[in-house]
Amino acid sequence: MLLVCLLRLARYGWRELVVAAAVLVCGALLFAAAAPLLGSIGNWNLLVFFVGLLAFCVLAGVPIAFCFGLCTVAYLLTTGGAPLAVVPGSMDQGMSAMILLAVPLFILLGHLLVTTRMAHVIVEFLAAALGHVRGGLNYVLLGAVLLVSGISGAKTADLAAVAPVLVPEMKRRGIDEGEIVSLLATSGAMAETIPPSIVLIIIGSVTGVSISALFAGGLLPGVVLALALALVARLRTKPQANAPARPPARAVWRKFAIAIPALALPFVIRFAVVDGIATATEVSTIGIAYAVLAGLLIYRHFEWHRLFPMLVQTASLAGAIMFIIGAATAMGWALTQSNFSMAVAHFMQSVPGGRYGFLLVSIIVMVVLGSVLEGIPAMVLFGPLLFPVAKSLGISEVHYAMVVVLSMGLGLFAPPFGLGYYAACSIARISPDAGLKRIWPYVGALFAGLLLIAAVPWITLALVR
Structure with missing residues (x-):
């Protein structure tokens, strides 16, 4: 880690390094001088470290895992609440859950x-079946993200698999770029609960909720939000003069036959996990083997030169996720030891309206957290605190998981702060300014669908055994 830090520092000039070192030294001296005052105000000092300092680090562009680590170490050093040896121990504990092996495999x-063109043939089939109807490519985009989400588990991978195939054709047909990127970003939020979602795997690892139950409960909420987005897309789509004619039924069936092996993969994954045939980790390995064999034997398209870069990218992203989880676990330990969890639980339980008031407050809080912290670190931090409160109020843990995951997804993909929105713009190669005015009806549809899912637990629990 020190070597990596030194290599990153070597990219900057000496003036920038001097300024950064000066900021760190001044901050350390300030906290050292204020230690008696911070110790005398009790838990109010949490606002200084885990709100003020955390916000400063995030706005300064510090990677989120380092934000958590810096705030935790500064808190322990200043208040003297525990030895620093606790930090690496907590990080190790947070990264040691067996279920987290599924994360790099799904990536x-x-x-x-x-690389095997499985995502490409799925999109081609959907385009042939729906591309000729009014707003057809919008439906294709939503359907493709739903299907691909059931394979990869990672939202950026989903959007990156779908956008290069569909976005150029949508532009060619005259669809406004703002509409394209708005639908692409909100479809990423819509599919947050479609299994095998990495966020759902993280929730299972930190709260003890059954992964198979989470996977089963995530299906219908995703479909409900997809229908809400499709309705808005239909209302906002104008008839297009250059829309293609309806293709012959034989051509559609031919593309369907080609896509069958790719279409089967998400259903194999869901069936294996939901029916208890395999764990999330085991089924990810099955999915990899299936994809490799399908690419080599059926589609005969496997870019061997991309294998090593794919492994490097997988290890890099998985390592970053693990580091975030470890740092967030250490920060969560510090918050727990300060009795912050009891204060949060008491506040959330005292909200008027019982379970529905608690769900509404959770939605608002998680939308804000999702736009700042992203889903995984926010869930590691607050999952162990909030799930027991939800259970004490009679709310199903699976139902509550869907509500908070979709809330965080809404915050993640909504401008102006949501990082997912800018990732979608980058993938589609469209300026973020294009969607700032057009995305709000789609965000409103997501929020309305989220309220419906929160109010009607059956939508989540209907498929849970």
Whole structure:
């Protein structure tokens, strides 16, 4: 880690390094001088470290894992609440859950979707079946993200697999770029609960909720939000003069036959996990083997030169996720030891309206957290605190998981702060300014669908056994 830090520092000039060192030294001296005052105000000092200092680090562009680590170490050093040896121990504990082995495997599976052309044939089939109707490509985009989400588990991988195939054609047909990137970004939020979602795997690892139950409960909420987005897309789509004619039924069936092996993969994954045939980790390995064999034997398209870069990218992203989880676990430990969890639980339980008031407050809080922290670190931090409160109020843990995951997804993909929105713009190669005015009806549809899912637990629990 020190070597990596030194290599990154070597990219900057000496003036920038001097300024950064001066900021760190001044901050350390300030906290050292204020230590008696911070110790005398009790838990109010949490606002200084885990709100003020955390916000400063995030706005300064510090990677989120380092934000968590810096705030935790500064808090322990200043207040003297525990030895620093606790930090690496907590990080190790947070990264040691066996279920987290599924994370790098599903990331690799997302890369294989692209290199074996499985995602491409799925999109081609949907385009042939729906591309000729009014707003057809909008429906194709939503359907493709739903299907691909059931394979890769990573939202950026989903959007990267779908956008290169569909976005150029949507532009050619005259669809406004703002509409394209708005639908692409909100479809990423819509599919947050479609299994095998990495966020759902993280929730299972930190809260003890059954992964198979989470996977089963995530299906219908995703479909409900997809229908809400499709309705808005239909209302906002104008008839296009250059829309293609309806293709012959034989051509559609031919593309369907080609896409069958690719279409089967998400259903194999869901069936294996939901029915208890395999764990999330085991089924990710099955998915990788299936994708490799389908690419080599059926589609005969496997870019061997991309194999090593895919493995490097998988290891890099998985390592970053693990580091975030470890740092967030250490920060969560510090918050727990300060009795912050009891204060949060008491506040959330005292909200008027019982379970529905608690769900509404959770939605608002998680939308804000999702736009700042992203889903994984926010869930590691607050999952162990909030899930027991939800259970004490009679809310199903699976139902509550869907509500908070979709809320964080809404915050992640909504401008102006959501990082997912800018990732979608980058993938589609469209300026973020294009969608700032057009995305709000889609965000409103997501929020309305989220309220419906929160109010009607059956939507989540209907498929849970």
